[in-house]
Amino acid sequence: MKVVAVYSTKGGAGKTSAALNLAWEASKSGRVLLWDLDAQGASTYLTGVKPKLKGGVAKLLTGSNGISEVARKADLPSVDGHHRIDVVPADDSYRELEVRLDAAKGSRRRLQKVLKDAAGSYDTVILDCPPGASLVAENAVRSADVIVTPVPPAALSLRSLEQVRELVADSAKPAPILAFLSMVDRRKLTHRRAAEELPAEHSEIVDVIVPASVVVERMGDERAPVATFAPRHHVAQAYADLWRLVAQHA
Ligand SMILES: Nc1ncnc2c1ncn2[C@@H]1O[C@H](COP(=O)(O)OP(=O)(O)O)[C@@H](O)[C@H]1O
Numbered sequence: 001m002k003v004v005a006v007y008s009t010k011g012g013a014g015k016t017s018a019a020l021n022l023a024w025e026a027s028k029s030g031r032v033l034l035w036d037l038d039a040q041g042a043s044t045y046l047t048g049v050k051p052k053l054k055g056g057v058a059k060l061l062t063g064s065n066g067i068s069e070v071a072r073k074a075d076l077p078s079v080d081g082h083h084r085i086d087v088v089p090a091d092d093s094y095r096e097l098e099v100r101l102d103a104a105k106g107s108r109r110r111l112q113k114v115l116k117d118a119a120g121s122y123d124t125v126i127l128d129c130p131p132g133a134s135l136v137a138e139n140a141v142r143s144a145d146v147i148v149t150p151v152p153p154a155a156l157s158l159r160s161l162e163q164v165r166e167l168v169a170d171s172a173k174p175a176p177i178l179a180f181l182s183m184v185d186r187r188k189l190t191h192r193r194a195a196e197e198l199p200a201e202h203s204e205i206v207d208v209i210v211p212a213s214v215v216v217e218r219m220g221d222e223r224a225p226v227a228t229f230a231p232r233h234h235v236a237q238a239y240a241d242l243w244r245l246v247a248q249h250a
Pocket residue numbers: 010011012013014015016017018042182183184210211212213214216217218220
């Protein structure tokens with residue numbers, strides 16, 4: 001079982017969009033668990049799952065509930081050749097997630113412990129992380145075999161990438177970071193320049209670019225990954241390419 005943390009300290013960077021599209025790509029080759037770790041519940045919403053975590057997050061973290069008891073089947077279009085995607089939904093109990101983690105024994109490895117329970121049931125776990133450098137993020141980073149970080153072409157995003165690097169470096173066994181340029185608008189000179197220069201300047205930034213496109217925004221209306229409603233769109237292709245790189249790393 002490979003664990004992929006989609007993470008940046010920056011909000012609105014394209015994490016959730018990437019998490020769902022990567023989950024979709026991963027479901028071509030095996031069983032996928034998408035864990036919505038953000039109290040905002042965006043990936044819970046996008047997968048059509050009820051925002052209700054059975055027993056609350058406390059029971060999951062203490063081990064009195066297992067992943068198998070709280071995971072729900074994503075309500076996504078069924079397409080031949082895809083395995084099912086299960087979701088651990090975010091709900092109101094996430095308000096206490098940080099505090100509960102902090103109080104737990106081995107507070108930095110709690111998630112890793114919880115995920116052990118899923119090893120026989122899933123081939124890939126995608127963690128849709130909240131922004132910021134919280135204990136949740138530390139846990140996610142520690143559990144991950146690879147960290148995927150969207151980087152919108154702006155100075156602040158590079159600062160966020162630096163923060164991700166620092167957090168990952170602090171981890172006991174640092175996972176590789178795979179960063180990609182996200183929301184790139186080729187009509188903007190600064191974006192074109194970023195697309196040309198940043199991959200050469202930062203070793204983590206891969207060649208795959210996810211362009212700024214309304215098809216990504218449409219995911220909110222369709223409540224589905226791009227490949228299900230616009231399979232030929234270059235954004236769908238970009239996420240497929242990104243998954244191929246992630247799969248090589250993990
Ligand atoms: N490539 C893109 N093109 C256009 N809009 C995007 C793109 N990626 C994300 N968005 C939009 O930006 C917002 C934030 O994206 P999201 O994936 O939720 O980011 P995060 O999880 O990092 O907060 C959402 O409304 C989403 O639809």
